[in-house]
Amino acid sequence: MKLYGLKTCDTCRKALKSLPEAEFVDVRSEGVPAAIIERALAQFPDSLLNTRSTTWRALSEADRAKEPRALLAEHPTLMKRPLIEVEGTLYLGWDKTVQAALGTA
Template sequence: MTTLYGLKNCDTCKKASKWLDRFGVAYTFVDYREHKPSPETLLEWAGKVGGFEALVNKSSTTWRQLPDARRAPGSEAEWKLLLREYPQLIRRPLVVTDDGALSQGFSDNGFKQRFGVG
């Protein structure tokens, strides 16, 4: 089954959920704030998307409001701590399928290609 990670009140996550519903793709929704990803999960995701820099939404209000020192983590441990403290920094939605494939963001064409619908 597909797992959609995001925030309940995120418009892009809502669009992704509606798309999955419309095309009959079974999924589970996991809210980052209610179920924070484990440090091991964060490390796995970062590895699949090209590092922690690629995992973070740097255009978010939360990111811009962080002190400069927090916006420059110097180690994996600091990244994991930051993302556990502020899970809303993770780009969303983050989609993981049973085969372990991971993608971030939502677009109609991207989802059609990802799920072979169309």
């Protein structure tokens, strides 16, 4: 199990605390493998980009117009967090649905 997120993100910290066996990958320092981004974009096409983040608000209109794949490559912190990979299955966020699916609710 891998948890992709930010060490400064409260939601990621909560998820990591509930999933002590998860390997934490800091997207700011380590990035997210391109294959994982591709799968996540296919599975969560409308929700992978966090358009409420401070990073998003700081982008110019020209940057915001770029395709999500390019934006995430340039600004990995734009990814909604956490992105959790468990045995080939991806989960996005840390809501009750994800917690129940991972048996932590």
